[in-house]
Amino acid sequence: MCRVIYMDDSRYRICGRAVKLSYITLLGDLDPETGTLSDGRSIRDRVLVYIQAVGSTVGSYVLYALAKRGNKPRAVLCVELDHLTLVGCVLGGIDLFQIGKEEYDRVVEGSEICVEVDKINREECHIAGDE
Amino acid sequence: MCDLKERIKKLKDALRRAGYEDFVKIETAHISGISYINVGDAGIELLRDLHREGLRTRTFTTCNPACMCIEDLERDDIEARKQREIVHILKKIGVSTWLTCIPYEHLKIRQQRYYAWSESSAVAFISSIYDAYTDKLPGPLSLISALTGEMPKTEILEEENRYPRVLVEVINDRCLNTVEAGVLGMIIGSQYRRKMDIPYVRFRRAPFRTIEAVKSFLASFATYSNCPLVIIEGLSTNYEKYRSRMVRECKLSIDMRDIDREVRELATRCSLRELGKRTLVVTGCPHLSAHAVRALLSALGNTRLESNVWIFTSRFNKVVPALSGVRVICDTCLFVSSYIRSIRDLSDKIYTTSIKQYYYLTKRVKDLEVRILIAKEIEETLNNMSGALFLRDV
Numbered sequence: 001m002c003r004v005i006y007m008d009d010s011r012y013r014i015c016g017r018a019v020k021l022s023y024i025t026l027l028g029d030l031d032p033e034t035g036t037l038s039d040g041r042s043i044r045d046r047v048l049v050y051i052q053a054v055g056s057t058v059g060s061y062v063l064y065a066l067a068k069r070g071n072k073p074r075a076v077l078c079v080e081l082d083h084l085t086l087v088g089c090v091l092g093g094i095d096l097f098q099i100g101k102e103e104y105d106r107v108v109e110g111s112e113i114c115v116e117v118d119k120i121n122r123e124e125c126h127i128a129g130d131e
Numbered sequence: 132m133c134d135l136k137e138r139i140k141k142l143k144d145a146l147r148r149a150g151y152e153d154f155v156k157i158e159t160a161h162i163s164g165i166s167y168i169n170v171g172d173a174g175i176e177l178l179r180d181l182h183r184e185g186l187r188t189r190t191f192t193t194c195n196p197a198c199m200c201i202e203d204l205e206r207d208d209i210e211a212r213k214q215r216e217i218v219h220i221l222k223k224i225g226v227s228t229w230l231t232c233i234p235y236e237h238l239k240i241r242q243q244r245y246y247a248w249s250e251s252s253a254v255a256f257i258s259s260i261y262d263a264y265t266d267k268l269p270g271p272l273s274l275i276s277a278l279t280g281e282m283p284k285t286e287i288l289e290e291e292n293r294y295p296r297v298l299v300e301v302i303n304d305r306c307l308n309t310v311e312a313g314v315l316g317m318i319i320g321s322q323y324r325r326k327m328d329i330p331y332v333r334f335r336r337a338p339f340r341t342i343e344a345v346k347s348f349l350a351s352f353a354t355y356s357n358c359p360l361v362i363i364e365g366l367s368t369n370y371e372k373y374r375s376r377m378v379r380e381c382k383l384s385i386d387m388r389d390i391d392r393e394v395r396e397l398a399t400r401c402s403l404r405e406l407g408k409r410t411l412v413v414t415g416c417p418h419l420s421a422h423a424v425r426a427l428l429s430a431l432g433n434t435r436l437e438s439n440v441w442i443f444t445s446r447f448n449k450v451v452p453a454l455s456g457v458r459v460i461c462d463t464c465l466f467v468s469s470y471i472r473s474i475r476d477l478s479d480k481i482y483t484t485s486i487k488q489y490y491y492l493t494k495r496v497k498d499l500e501v502r503i504l505i506a507k508e509i510e511e512t513l514n515n516m517s518g519a520l521f522l523r524d525v
Contacts, residue, residue: 006145008138032173057163057249057269058170065173081149083269090142091135091177091271098149123148 001100002125004117005081008093015114016047016074018107024050026059026084035071047115048073049099049107052080063088075115077127079104103127135184139275151283155264158241159191160277161234161248164270165221166198166467167214175213177271178220181278188225189280193234195250195270196418196464201230201446210469226277230462231445233346233418235261242368245288247276251359252350252417252487258360259349262368264288267359286327287359294376295331295362297323302386306340308510310503312348313486314393318385320355328356331377333364340514346417351486397489398503399482403431406438411478413465414509415443416485423513424448424459430512431457439477441465466491474499484509 019041024030029037035044043066053059063085066072075095078085089096097115107113111129118124143154164170197204197214204215218228229237232250240246240257246265248254249272257263266285268276276282286292299319307315319330332338339345345366352361362373403412419427424444431440436456446461465471466488474481474496481496482504483489492501 003148005148006141056169057271058174060269060271061164061170061173061177064177068176083272086145086149087142087269087271087275090138090145093138096145 005096020109021050025055027056032065049077059084060088064092067092153284154281163195163249168198188277192277193229247282249273251353255349255353295329296380297330299332309347312344313351316348316351320352326357331362354487400505410438414484416488421448
């Protein structure tokens with residue numbers, strides 16, 4: 001399953017190297033000044049993949065600040081859609097997709113992945129390797 | 132690329148795609164997370180941009196405590212400057228900067244009307260006591276709701292989803308004091324953490340002596356559970372309707388021994404006079420009502436205290452205490468305040484009367500001992516200030 005939740009423009013294909021986590025605490029795990037996670041991985045221009053964002057409601061502001069500083073990921077892919085991710089991505093203009101657990105499991109950290117949006121039904125999409 | 136105004140419009144579509152088909156017009160909004168300590172520069176940046184693009188609230192909107200009292204905002208340090216800017220922008224975009232977590236004490240809350248609030252204890256209070264339709268929204272979503280005048284109709288806002296699913300029987304032989312009420316909220320909340328696990332609580336005797344105990348119970352419940360609603364027999368608006376439509380899935384019995392055991396574990400029982408110099412006593416989480424502040428100050432009278440006592444309340448309830456060591460602090464709350472850093476200069480031990488505050492302080496203050504306090508002077512005052520809060524006929 002892959003659904004388009006928010007897109008800031010009308011592209012059909014967004015590709016990038018995957019940065020994969022299980023759960024993310026946006027306030028604490030993510031530094032908007034540098035666009036890096038607390039474990040040192042950069043998310044700038046990558047495809048950020050996680051199950052769900054948890055913790056402080058301030059998390060949405062962090063995504064907004066990240067985008068303002070030009071450090072935003074190319075897209076966020078999450079399994080369980082939470083308000084923090086949704087509000088933060090929309091305000092920050094970050095493309096957001098909801099994926100199934102199967103798609104999440106198939107994503108390999110560091111691999112190049114693409115989200116391809118259906119040209120007829122723009123609410124649907126699928127995940128592919130970069131071909 | 133779109134501007135912020137455009138994105139706020141698109142948020143509605145995104146919420147629809149996320150499963151929220153309907154949106155409802157709100158009575159008021161209440162925004163949490165406006166302390167600079169919480170939102171940092173990222174939050175200020177969003178507020179600046181909202182203001183710059185000319186966005187304004189479309190409904191009456193209040194907000195939670197800041198990181199310092201209004202008088203300290205005039206200071207020239209970085210935190211005061213940043214917090215000043217947050218408060219200034221909030222005012223400019225139309226927010227009534229009440230800086231309190233108990234806006235319901237100063238508002239008329241109407242049953243079955245929608246409220247986009249994001250302070251969990253206030254959400255639990257107005258939904259449980261007044262049958263207001265609200266949900267625990269993240270701070271930024273209540274902010275956006277304030278700007279659009281509507282909120283997504285989440286599951287709990289549908290009448291048929293509000294029927295209780297858990298019957299809780301409390302076999303109490305006395306009215307609960309504020310600490311016991313907080314412990315009861317903790318027991319029920321930690322047992323039923325899921326959003327739709329709505330408890331229907333039946334007490335053997337009148338449950339709470341005062342409104343402060345009710346606030347303590349609900350704030351504590353909301354700390355441990357994601358559920359924003361508790362139906363209290365005899366006290367909640369429309370409890371008869373909820374009782375008749377209860378979808379009973381499980382039952383929990385709690386007696387006074389369960390509550391007493393937890394209280395013994397967490398709390399110290401003593402008089403404020405017995406506490407030494409390097410002790411800080413904190414009360415007012417949630418903020419104390421006007422009545423409680425006055426009653427407490429009058430009960431303390433001319434008592435000679437060695438410890439420091441900080442009473443947190445809303446600006447509408449401000450009283451200047453005559454007693455040295457006692458402070459009535461408005462517009463802020465210890466957990467989101469910059470004062471928390473100066474506590475070490477003042478004390479080695481913090482006593483709080485609130486289970487919610489205890490939960491958060493033990494997470495944030497690692498090098499100081501934190502205990503729950505049942506102080507004779509505070510409990511007697513809060514329990515007797517206006518007599519017992521009796522049940523309606525059940």
